[in-house]
Amino acid sequence: MAIVGIDLGTTNSLVSVWQGDSCTLIPNNLGEYLTPSVVGVDENGEILVGRTAKERLISHPGRTAASFKRFMGTEEEFSLGGRRFSASDLSSFVLKQLKEDAEAFLKEPVEEAVISVPAYFNDFQRNATKIAGELAGFKVERIVNEPSAAALAYRFGKMEEDQTFLVFDFGGGTLDISIVDAFDNVVEITAVAGDNHLGGDDINKAIAEKFLSVRGLDFGMLTKEEWAALLKSAEKLKMELSNSPQAEMEAVISGRLYGMQMDSRGLLEVSTRIMESIGTPLSRALVDGGYDWKDIDDIILVGGSSKMPLVQNYLQFLSGKRPLSKIDPDVAVAVGVGMYAGIKERMAVVKDMMLTDICPFTLGIEVSQEDREAPSVMSPIIERNSVLPVSRAARYFTANPFQQFCTVVILQGEHRIAKQNLCLGRLEVPVPVGKTEQDREAIDVRYTYDMNGILEIDVTVVSTQETTSKVIVNPSIRLTEEEIQKRREELQKLKIHPRDQEKNRLLLARGDRVFEENTGDVRKYAGRFMGEFTAALNTQDARKIEKAYTRTSELLDIIENSPKRSVIVRLDKYLYDEWRKEQ
């Protein structure tokens, strides 16, 4: 039974598998590799995933959720059609869809998976991802960092040279930077830095904001639908600017059509603050790893947003090197995760490939300062960028006379003041009470961080050699085995829309969106076409449905891809040609 690799992205997700001596990407039922990470609930309470749900983002924003990866590991809940879901629940629907795609492709049940996460995810976020996998019915074999996976993909096939490269992973919602030292069969990550809330989505928002400010509009006047449509046309503008020096966007707000032109210089101005934020993690990764730009042999681009010429030029300006994108930035991570699944299965070709990862954050313990009034500080035990698996110990002493307990507060983060870091949990250890006021007890605290980034704590009281252990899982969203089982059953009761009707379903959703986005005559036309398509669907005649499907897709293409002014003319021409053919 195969292990699949899954790249669970903010905007798109992919699934891959190691077959023979190469990695194969698995297409979904629409024949595409990229499945949008969007989940919706339709009017019948059925779950929709992927492109179909993405189309409904504009027509049914209240029943559709996107970019939920940003909320992994938080208690944030999404309300869709009257039901409440956590980010893990929503991710599990995407994972389940990918699982079905893989099973259809491999023609065998798939139960094990390697899932990738941003290198800069903290323990809570990693755990939430693991839970999502379990909710989808996977046994999660390993959590891998996305840039590390991409590095693995690049390294495969040219293992002779020694190389140091920088992986620049700029996706829809996260920025991850890793520095990789590669020699022989070893791919070693030496430094990681990033920003969990910076991505292409932010650039779309900045463009939309510029649009409003140029046109003298206010956010407060927008409906949810209009905002979603505006974001979509902002994204389209951004993509067009990748290929042409100038582009145009249009949006209908409160019944009026507004337009804006932008060139690449304008795009730079709009995204200035996002570009500024890129510099911080870049320089931190270099400093942490003890590198200079001249030590870096190659820059590898990963993630959809790194395709932007603006981002590439800025990187080239900083580094003096042209960044590489030999593997499509959209799929590089998926290819690497698939390879890792192969390593995990001990497949012959990749058996000896070794990927060592590091922990992105410092792990430590809260200690009080000599001045008791001052806030307690963090004492590091495992420094950030230590290679996994790792085990480190440190000795601490009781602070007060006649102390009965030591409270070990486990912290993750880089701030000196304890409170500013993330608290992963606490452990109460009884210590022998001292006889005089001067007596102090010592404890040894050992942190062990395994390859999945799961932390285990052992506290030994030095005088008695008694040991207390604890494995850390998120206290707030911690789920026991039974609770996961229960939630899985609950989610299973929700019907997922059958795969075979996906295509027609997608077209209906798209039609709804086009109807929503347009006004006046175009809207009337769109309504008519969709009515005709529904009628064809009701005939249950496969040939008629297929014919209507092609026709409706073409008509919607005309509406979407021609300038707003000439839509009607082109539609009329299409209908006239059609009529002539029938005569």
Add this chain to the structure above:
Amino acid sequence: MNCYEVLNIEPTNDIKAIKKAYARRSREFHPEEHPEEFKVLHDAYEEAVLRAKWSSIPFSGKVSHYMGDTVPMFAEEENTADGSGEEPSDAQEEPHTEMPEIKVPEIKAPDMMKSGEEQMWDARFEQIASAGNQNQGMTEQVRKVIGKMHELYMDETERGKLYHWKDFFDDPQLAEVFGSRAFFTEWYRFLQTHSLFTMQVWQYFASLDGSRFSGEPYGIRRFPYQFYIERMGTLRQEKAEPPEKKEPVQDPEKTKGISAAIKIALFAAVLAGSALSSLLLGIFVGEVLG
């Protein structure tokens, strides 16, 4: 067992050899199969590399960066920089006061090759890079705060409530953010497209700016709060109507341009008027005399 025994090599300062040995041994102790042994192996590898790096310092002719800033190192660094052509970010950081006359033509040469367009981009990138350094991670926090404010604003029923906004600005943890330069530019930009507040909230914002925080030290002009407070009254009647004119907020240059144009026009009018009156006077005088 010392680190070299674990790696199965003779003690050496050759980092390449250490890496080779580590790679070889890692095939035997792959972390997927032997996590415990691998931990020991990796520790040994790190130790050996560290030893090699440190011991190489006194023996090699080169001065490595572990030694700190010494004069010979500068000379050497400078030479390599010259050899490799241009290294803009690097050259900036180095205090090259000693040999400015060498540096100048070095930098100019690549610049001449570049088109005006590229120079513009590089200049803009330079600004972005240095702004990023100045803000020192503050941009990330500012983005988060503004993001939260945006979320609150999008909730139509809640955005008019003053206490929500007070919660933001009274949060002691955010005090540092509100004083930063990055915040000011973002805050003013935010207000341009988020202006449907109640009079109360606008007045609160106006009272904060200048007393609690101020953009003046950064040379940022104060946001025209008064304009919006006055507009609130008129806007209340016709709610959904977008503001007709926003020039005073958006383009200070434009208003300057307009006022300059008006000045010129006035000046011309005065000139024309005086010419006309002198002509009339001339005619009048001629009439009288003639």
